[in-house]
Amino acid sequence: MRFPRRLLRPLGVLVGLCVLLGVVTAGMAFPVAGGLGVLSNEAGDSVTSSSVDLVNNRAPLTTTLTDSDGRPIAYLFDQNRTEVTSDQISPAMKAAMLAIEDRRFYEHGGVDWQGTLRAVVANSASGDVVQGASTITQQYVKNYMLYVDAQTEAERLKATEQTPARKLKEARVALQLERQLSKDEILNRYLNIVFLGNGSYGVAAGARTYFNTTPDKLTVPQAAMLAGMVRSTTQFDPVQNPETATERRNVVIDVMRDQGMIDEAQAREATDSPLGIADPLVRVPNGCIGAGDTGFFCKYVVQYLTEAGFSEEQINRGGYTIRTTLDRRAMEEVKRSLDDQVAPDTPSVANVMSLIQPGKEKHRVLAMGSSRTFGLNADAEETSYGLPYQPVNLGAGSTYKIFTAATALEKGLGINYSMQVPPSGYASPIYVDGGGRPIPVANASDGLPGRMSLTDALAQSPNTAFIKMLEFTGVPDVVDMSVRLGMRSLATTPFVDPGTGTRTDRSIAEVIKEQRLASFTLGVTPTSVLELANVGATLFSEGMWCPPSPIESITDANGEDVPITEESCQQAVEPGLANTLVHGMAQDDISGTSAAAAQAAGWDRPMAGKTGTTQQNKSAAFVGAVPEMSGAVITFDNSNRPRPLCDGGNGPFACANGNIFGGKTPARTWYGAVKPLLDGTPVTPLPPTDPRYLEGGAESRIPDVVGRGLSAARGELEGAGWQITTRTVDNTAPEGTVVGQEPRGAALPGEQVTLQVSSGSVPAPPPPPGAAEAGDGGPPPDGGDGDGGPDGGGDPNGGGPPPDDG
Template identity: 50%
Template sequence: MALVRRSMTLGARLLAIGVIGGVLVAGLLYPVVGALGGLAGQAVNGVAATTPGVLSGEMPSVTTITDDAGTPLAYLYDQNRQAVASNQISTAMKAAIVAIEDRRFFVESGLDARGVLRALVNNSTGGATQGASTLTEQYVKNYDEYVAAQTPAEQLRATAPNLGRKVREAEVAEQLDHTVPKEQLLTWYLNVVSFGNQAFGVQAAARTYFDTTADRLTVPQAALLAGMVQSPAADDPVRHPAAATGRRNVVIDQMAQQGDITPAQAAQATAAPLGVGPVLHGLPEGCIGAGDAGFFCSYVLDYLERAGIDADELRRGGYTVRTTMNRAAMDQAKAAVDAEVPPTQPHVADVLSVVAPGGDAHRVTAMVANRGYGLDAGQRQTTYDLPGTPENLGAGSVYKIFTSSAYLAQGGGVDSVIPVPANGYASPLTPGFVVSNDGDYPPQMTLQDALAQSPNTAFVKLEETTGITPVVDMAVKLGLRSLAEAPGPGQPSIADEVRAQHQASFTLGPTPTSSLELANVGATLASHGVWCPPSPVTAVTDAAGRPVPLNVQGCEQVVPGPLADTEMTALSKDDQPGGTSAAAATAAGWNRPTAAKTGTTQTSESGAFVAATPSLSAAAITFDDSASPRPICTGSPPTTCATGNLFGGTTPAQTLYRAMTSILGASPVQPLPAPDPRFLTGGRLTTIPAVVGEPADQAAAALRAAGFAVATATVDSRAPAGTVVGEDPLGGGVEGQTITLTTSTGRLAPAPRPPHT
């Protein structure tokens, strides 16, 4: 209502001017002035009559993503604009824009009433609607076009020669002139206006054309920019240097006439070259502009969206996102993957993720791939998040970490001797599943030696002791959270399918896995059993520098600290003589105590390696990234072949040790945490009594007599109430281990009623 009342005042002012101008003009104005109140108080051609931000100067700005030192690595925006304060704009720039656009800006009203009068008269007589004349009116017009209008159609309507639009601009300009200081209005105008070549606002223009900042703009530079605002395309200094020079010199002359510069300064500025090279300095938009950090940048965007910052808001909000990426570590990791597998090598991708453990956060230090991040398929570039997204070929025997950890949790020990069945072992867990080893092994080994040498049959056999469900649960707890994510509503997760189908192959790692999640598994163990989401972000602040809260999952103590510390010891022989990564460690000069595990899928289509020290955890995966994967043969460089010989201890381990040797450099060598004696010796292996079909009380008594603890659950079943219908695990176990008995309720749940039709 206030805006409508003000429009009547505007109408009265225009009428008075018209009367002064003559009876004929005043007569033309009477029907027009009568309509002003209605025009000003309603939406005009799709642009709201009162855009909230226009009265406060709020406008979209560039979001900057930085590394851990605060150095920018990527920019996100819909418009390349970085709003700045008045004291961040040079005096020359302010003088130039006022001299050429509105020389009476500081002494007159924000409304050019005579200009509005001309527009009204021309409109009523069929002439063209006149444009805005004061800087304040131009600010309103530019705000409607570049900020309020969200679509090309709205932008077109916001600039159309329309009587209602002109009246609205005048009304809002009048309101602004009464409420906002002139210096602030000038700053808002210089922040909102377009200077061409995707440069919005004076800061972006200064960077784009002169690779400088708005506070450092000289007289000739400021004059060039000020001259461009009326027609950025026609006066583009790259495409039309002569026109741009002529327009610049007009501005310089106006500045001299206004007394902003002396004649000598004007002559010097006029003689100066344009100073704009053939290559402009506009900000690259998005993660493609991040270069080798593109994969890390992509993960940051996914992380922020999950944390509650909308992607559109991120591109318009002018945030600063400080990340955990260490530039030196990123460069060294990238050099390592490229050295092992050249970026353009067909079919063979090599990825590496590095995570810093901690009890309050697991900070992602680097994420790289041998592939470039980009859109040039001919150069094997991709925007698919290779290090952070699970690849479908699996990580192989790395998953034995989860089987051994589940075994320790149930009372097993690192020094416990476990059986190593011969090749062709058929596990009763999964009918028809037969497993063999790649090599010859003794019939039994300690758990620690088995982890270092990696016989498949030993860990499939060990699953019969632990049960499959505890192994899957351990994988999810330690860091493979993607296994528990359902692909869609009502659809089972990978973890659910493995549990339901009793897949004994799970310990051999056939399921999709990412290098980032594997690195985070190592970080969980190195953090004394504390899992944290792998975080790429340290802090987010808004355009005003205020902290922005993120909705992220907190850290969890997922396994006891002594268990995690002892599992680190269990994994400590992989880089030692006889271990599967020993050759790669020796070649890299690796000399740090390390918890590590290699893995290879059955046909060598992928191989993986995870290694953790107390300060850093990393994981590398080498795999065929084509649509039809084939086995990979190692060499210089690795390539696909008919029968592969890729192992986790070859290219993946070579990649990781090469990178980590450089990243850790001369930093102090830290020992692994001391193991807990309870998890070294473990409990006594024994047979679990088979009690399915027995009454629950008798079954529990038999298990307790054999040295096991008992937990119970119930399920609806036709079996008599209280009868044991399920036992987990079955077969062999560790004395003191908990056995879960599932008993029948003696009834079936009623069938669901059919829906009404």
């Protein structure tokens, strides 16, 4: 008997299908039968393993970063997918998908042989795909293999190849899966995994992308459009092909009506409605680039999580909700103040700031930002480099004098110590060039008094005084103090050889200590703005250092808490030292180098601050703190060839001879951001001082001999080990009486004590009123902070000792 030609093809297909059915049945009944490779032990194990993975593993989900109030700031994903439960999906959506993709879903056991035979006949007769053969269970298996298992393009092609072996495995896994999960669970998982075009994976993403709604609110026409896109997200894209998409949607509606899912009136109303898609589509920006002004903070969060042990794959596929420490209002004020001082499109100039909340158990990062917009368009002065937390190579100037002062307090001096202020041109034995020759040190202003308290020195920032103090403290201990208080990257960042540009296996801190580079106290080393802000947080936490943490909590897709390993807090210095140093830095806004900026901002509460400027004014910095928050600002030329910066009326700009100082743009930025955040809140006093760190320890105390006769005074001082010099002054006290002593109260070991001895004569009359006394100790003009530091070689990645300090 001969069959007509038109029947040969479908008959052949039917025969092949019968054979396939027999193989699958045999495979399920006898998974280790021999004779066919597809039914080997290996194949059976593969099917079992796949079904176990399907049951236990989730599809990639979108991770959401939120601010401290729970409002989203960024989304991180490989696939834009938000998982929802079955009761969070509208009945219309489920009905539409079942109607067009698998009408017998609740009747078959994973493979619909009846539907498959019908589809084979229909498709063979037409010569095209007019009916689908795969069940929703099979489609779920295929989607899982494609979107979860496949990691490479080759694996993705293999997951969708049209071969009998793949189809057989898909069918066998589907049959096994139906024994492990309920029908409703399979349908829900399928609706969560299916791709719906335009970057939308799953119905939650699809509902948001096309209709700006949630899946529980999807209407019949909306659900029908989404279900219709499963066959081809390109052909039925409602943006690119609205007419075709509408026709396909109406086909789904008609099928829903024919199957009794909706009545005639509902079908007519649905088909008459417009597509109604959002214009533009509601796309979820992927990654920190879509986070706007919080992009730098977002990038820091990702880096922090990576360093804590999270992989990039975990973050981008885990579906976490990461509640951060970001304070939305603080972020707004920081960004506003940064941009007020330096316009975002200013060529080659960056103004960056970080803000941290002190605490003995956690230092929360409240905000960080840059005047430069976070982005990828370099022509528009955008950058994605972590400016507010990565080290700035130009340094932070005299803010590093904080570390010298802290070391001096720890070694026995007090904050009231009267320190020597050598005049400009001072040649220190430790401040030398490569050949060991002393290099004169200069101050930003002349006429300073010969001695001033450590408190006044922190406010007025004479370089010579701190280089002189460094002779006592030693460079290595000051470097270690900086790391303890917060500059941790100095101990972890490799030193780059300035001659060859190659990285070494030693850290910057190690090289500075080994070479005893005295310019360290002038702040020439690479500085992280975030770490500098954390120094203030450490001091206002009674000396307790904690890592600057951006994480409040992490929960997984099930709402379960996910632990994160953060570095433990450490007592960096004694509480009394930290509290007293805070008081020692409390004059900067009153008589110090940021006084003008503080006055202009209307600053009216206690604070601790320190300015900094590097040589040639290529960068300037300010660190300021109150009990509620600590912040740091650095303004610098961030081009490949930094030039000096001038502080003009419209903000800093590159110039030939710089005049920017820490008391200018950086201080104005800090006061401009912090004051609005504190307005209307109670004024918190500074912590109490510790007498031990006010006047110094016993090792630094010297006898007070004022009023004694010279012979007795000399005997007492020399007996205590101090060297004495004398100077005769006109005074009405009896001749030979000590009427003055420098230093008085405390002194550096080995420091010479000068006694002023009365001549017994009447002193000269005072100068007429209005005459200025040289060196009144007032703040340097125009916010200058007496800073400086190398611009060229000597200090790792920053420079060596300068001939002067700008």
